[in-house]
Amino acid sequence: MIKMFGVTKVFSGNIVALKDIDLHIRKGEFVFLVGPTGSGKTTLMRLIYKDIVPTKGQVYVDGENLQKLKNSHIPYFRRDIGVVFQDYKLIEDKTVFENVAFVLEVIGVPKRECESRVMEVLDRVKVAHRRYLYPHQLSGGEQQRVAIARAIVKQPSILLSDEPTGNLDPKTAWDIMEIFRDINIQGTTVLIATHNKTIVDAMKKRVVALKNGSIVSDLEEGLYGF
């Protein structure tokens, strides 16, 4: 599903974010990406939805070579990838409902279907009762849930999530992980960057560890560590 061959990313100012990464994530896998802050987790994720391009190497997503993906096709390509951003990236002047519904409007889902799907997913992340509020009226945890709802509402085949439990209490963090597990069971490939040791250790999933831009370990049913 996601393949990286010799991927190196150097940002302007000669900052090396990733060095010679080879990674293969199969369809339907659940993978944790761990590593200290600044190890390149976010950069790796951004390469997958072509927010940035590698300085060297190739990235393939669902058989598509991203280097050859035309700019005009990027929107259609991104529709199949759900991303939960570290800083949520909710639109401040749209309500919770609108923030989620708008993703379906982008894809062209009919209005009636749109409404029921948004309500269903808001219900699932337990923020349906907040649907008329604006992001600034929500707690950090609630904003995170809305961000997750927005990422999963279009039923993507890949879900990327950067620090999804960073602002959540342990109970809520587990609720969120349950949601991710459900989505994964339904066939979505899930890649989560996290610092949450308890969850990583308990989930017994594949763990890829990054350090200084290189993969230092890649273990099935791994534990948190790098």
Place this chain on the structure above:
Amino acid sequence: MSRLGYFFKEAFVNFWRHKLMSFIAIFTVFVTLSTLGMFGLLLLNLNYSLKMVQGQVRITIFLKSGLSKDAIKDVGKRLSSLSIVKNVKFISKDTAYRRLQEELGRERYILSALEYNPLPNSFEVKLTSPIYASTLSRRVLAWKEVSEVVYAREIVDKLIALIGIVEKIGVVIVFILGLAALLIIVNTIRLMVLSRQEEIEIMKLVGATSWFIRMPFVIEGVFQSFVGAVLSSALMFYGYVWLVKNIVWRFPFVPLVLDTRPILYVIAVVVIFGVLVGLFGSLLAIQKYVGGRSFVKKE
């Protein structure tokens, strides 16, 4: 259809949510287009006054004495047949004498010192345009029946020069004001786009195409320009009507365009210009932020 509905809904919701920004944009368009329109009206009137003065330029052709009636008629016919001549009026020496008496008024006793009428027969000619004055003068002087041609050479020459200058300056100023209007509107829309850059960024990340992001902005830009243009045309129209009402009777010698058709024409041009500027201005303003290349960051 539902897409179109979405674009319009988005455009108007944003318009309403960013009321201050929308108001500033409309006001900017209003001021810019009003300036442009008022200059257009000024130019229209200036041109009109010049045309009025132009129509009043007369050329007097004096005939030699002792010509037969037929010879005089023949000269009149020949003058009328020229395409540059608008109309020809024969002034007999008796008419000229009477006119002179009237003009002299109390001093008409001077004429009594003369025992005969010294004034020649003449033709008064109006031309289709004063620029032909010297051509006609040269041509007619070659005729054997003509003794002299008189016209206000200096005034005519100045008038011709003035019309030329006004037309040239007019074109340049309209061009500059039009460009200024375009730049101001582009800049206003760009500010609007900048204030929503984050939103645009998010739209790109969740899979919106450039056109999907663009449409609400374009609709909003066109709508704002349209409202600004309508307001400015209302100001121009009612302002002009008011001006005409208050100037015409106080300064009857100022020739103003009173027909509403050319005024409406100027206003229509300004409104269409405003809406087009809104359309292309918003497309231009947003291109950098939603164009295909902006989807991948250069970092």
